[in-house]
Amino acid sequence: MKKRIVSTLVLVLSLLLCMGVSFAGEVIKVGAGQPITGRFAFAGKHIHQGLMDSLDYANEQGGVGGMNFKYIYEDTGYDLKRAIASFKKIMAQDNPVMMYGESTGVGKAMAPEINSRYHVVYGSTSFSEELADRQKNPYTFVSGPTYAQQFGVLLKYIAGQPKKNNKPHRVAFFYSDTEFGRDPIPFARKLAKELGIEVVAEEVTKVGAVDITSQLLDLKRNKPDYCIFQGYVVPPIPEVIRGAKDFGLDIKFMGTFWAMTKMLLDKLGPDGEGYMGVSPYSYWYMDEVPMIQAMHAYSKKHHPDVAYRPSSYMQGWFTGMIYVKLAKLCHEAGLPITGENLKNMIPKVQNWDTGGLNGVVSFANSNATATGKVYKAQGGKFVAVSDWIKLDE
Structure with a gap:
């Protein structure tokens, strides 16, 4: 009887260990x-x-x-x-x-x-x-937050800003022709419409694109108030921002998580002042x-x-x-x-x-947090311009 009990215990423990039980x-x-x-x-x-x-x-x-x-x-x-x-x-x-x-x-x-x-x-x-x-x-x-939720946080923030001449906010999406770049765009189009935001342009490039002349001309033609980058880490963001300034365009440029880094701000230098975006996290210097x-x-x-x-x-x-x-x-x-x-x-x-x-x-409706904060570059650092924005609310 004892042997049978011991054997059973050994078998149970072996099965639990195989399942990765701690x-x-x-x-x-x-x-x-x-x-x-x-x-x-x-x-x-x-x-x-x-x-x-x-x-x-x-x-x-x-x-x-x-x-x-x-x-x-x-x-x-x-x-x-x-x-x-x-x-x-x-x-x-x-x-x-x-x-x-x-x-x-x-x-x-x-x-x-x-x-x-x-x-x-x-x-x-x-x-x-x-x-x-x-x-x-x-x-x-x-x-x-997912990339779509990050777009959602930015669009929700934009919707809460004062309108120019009481007209709907005009937004451009600027993204890479990759899975990373395209991931949030269908959701972003839908949410923008629900929030009364006009998507006036969608600029698509290869990752690290050098020649972005046609995209800049399209931005000049469509005159967005905001332009949101997705699917990039650094290039072509500095070239787009500097090119827009050369064209005299009054656009607030924004990025999702991977375009909200110290590395990008260092590349932008003085041209990064006022650049905005969303991050799920606080920054190291926020003591x-x-x-x-x-x-x-x-x-x-x-x-x-x-x-x-x-x-x-x-x-x-x-x-x-x-x-x-x-x-x-x-x-x-x-x-x-x-x-x-x-x-x-x-x-x-x-x-x-x-x-x-x-x-x-909260992992409410999906296995993502749906929470982010909007930051703005000032003096080479990002400072918060919103509280934590929850997309599920």
């Missing part, structure tokens, strides 16, 4: 395929550091129910095949309950297996609308923000030579906060920390105070 005294494994090298390394290395630091910070705060986080990563070089191979290797060798991926491409490629085979909660660098669709991808979340203060204290202890952390670091740190939050919700509910249980906790993240890093967050 027990008190053990570790909560987080796997990651990070673009530390390659053409996205300018951001990837900071995302990687932010996620690693965030999990280590959580461990210093006591972890979750006696369990610490273990961060397991590989450099993917921003290569899709390599990233998929790394994902499968980490899952096979370490069986983490949470994973992080380098791109929208990896998330979409692995989504069927994440949902049907791996059952692992998945975050990434992406703000894709499709990946945040809870019905299609219940295990996947976005560490902020009044409690979570930024915590980051500074952690950095002073572990990275004393670091003077600044970019927005990509904030994305990595916030992703770590989400992982920790989901694990805590499982623990508080008395549930083992498995991918399945973590997935079920995503919709339960409601009115979560992130210490000012991302406002008060």
Whole structure:
């Protein structure tokens, strides 16, 4: 009888371990395929550091129910095949309950297996609308508002500004001819119409386009009050802004997350003054923000030579906060920390105070926060010109 009980217990424990269950005294494994090298390394290395630091910070705060986080990563070089191979290797060798991926491409490629085979909660660098669709991808979340939601925050902000001569606001969309660029445009067209905003032009270019003469002439012809960039990091944004000034155009230029960086402002120099956009996060130099203060204290202890952390670091740190939050919700509910249980906790993240890093967050109608803040460049830094704007309200 004893042998039968022992055998049954061994079998149950083996099954639970195969499912990636974490027990008190053990570790909560987080796997990651990070673009530390390659053409996205300018951001990837900071995302990687932010996620690693965030999990280590959580461990210093006591972890979750006696369990610490273990961060397991590989450099993917921003290569899709390599990233998929790394994902499968980490899952096979370490069986983490949470994973992080380098791109929208990896998330979409692995989504069927994440949902049907791996059952692992998945975050990434992406703000894709499709990946945040809870019905299609219940295990996947976005560490902020989707690109569409970011457009929505900007359009909602524009709709609240005084009109010129009591006429509807005129907006141009300026985006790259890529999946990254096109992702939010259908939603943005629809929302603009609902808000009474006229979309007077859509300018489309290749990534890093050099000759943007035809686009500038079209902006001159259509005279938008605002122009929103999507699908770019730096070029051709400086060329467009300087060209518009040369043409004497009075346009307020705006960007979504990847076009709201110190790197872009440094490239713009004086021409960046007044540039605007949306970000899901507070900036490193915003000393009044409690979570930024915590980051500074952690950095002073572990990275004393670091003077600044970019927005990509904030994305990595916030992703770590989400992982920790989901694990805590499982623990508080008395549930083992498995991918399945973590997935079920995503919709339960409601009115979560992130210490000012991302406002008060809820994963309400999708696995994205639908929350952002509008900033304006002044003196080489971004300053807030709005409170946190929630698109679901």
